[in-house]
Amino acid sequence: MSYWPLLGILLVVLGFALRMNAMLVVTVSAIVTGLLGGMDLHKVIATFGKAFNDNRIIAIVWIVLPVIGALERYGLQQQAAAVIRKMKAATVGRLLLLYLGLRQITAALGLTSIAGHPQTVRPLVAPMALAAAEQQHGEVDEETAEKVKATSAATDNIGLFFGEDIFIAIGSIVLIQQTLITYGYNLSPLHLALWAVPSAIAAFIIHGTRLLLLDRKLGRTRK
Structure with missing residues (x-):
């Protein structure tokens, strides 16, 4: 081998x-x-x-990615950051909390590929979060910037992971159903999806709290 x-x-x-x-x-x-x-x-x-x-959905990603690359080259990140700097009430926590909710809702509807790290986090969400941090707390150091970018990526992961199981036509639901059948539990995909709702709500509350606490931590760091 x-x-x-x-x-x-x-x-x-x-x-x-x-x-x-x-x-x-x-x-x-x-x-x-x-x-x-x-x-x-x-x-x-x-x-x-x-x-x-x-897997034809992959072909869609390949069509979209060059467009995103071209937009990045011509200032997509800078324009996204500029929009956030004009919003005085925007903070890292509030921005990412909004994105978390949108990511969970779209994933629950089966729209898992319309967002993600290459599609939205890198070109849009992370630059906007960094701009929000600079808007509220002034220029940030490299460690803080990496923390904000990592939190942006983690928010996308959490929103997708806990949102997609609400959609009954997803691979993970089928896997759970087939695994439970081997142990004698014959549950419908709809039943499993309904039980994913409390987990998604709990994930939103827990990670949302972490995001709001991040705002407070950033504020203490700048003082």
Whole structure:
């Protein structure tokens, strides 16, 4: 058994550590993994194509991402930050709390791919959160900026994770249903989805509290 294909994982780690373009890192790592696994370049590209054809929603992401990249190049992040700086009442916690609610609601409706780290967090949410921090507390240091960006990413993860299970036609619901059947519990997807609602509400309250506490922490840091 060859362990060389695992080099692709190392490339992903190094690429993210060096803050390189995420899409470029993942694509190159996938190609390297395929080549080291004994596939020729033509077969690697064909495998990409088959995956896109079998999962057509991925093709939509590939269509949208170049648009997002072009918008970033021509000042999307700067414009998003400028909008927030004009809103005197905007804070990091309030902004991310609003995004958390929107992310949970859209995920609960099955719209899991309309937001995410490459689509919204990196080009919009994180720059807006940083602008809100600077609006309220002045220029922030690197550690605080990284904290705000990490919290923005975590908010997206939490909103998606606890929101998508409310949608009955999601893979996780099917997995839970099939697992419970093996233990003699035959529950419908709707039943499981309804039980996901209290978890989503609890996640919103708990993480929302953390976001509001972050505002207070940032305020104490600047004093």
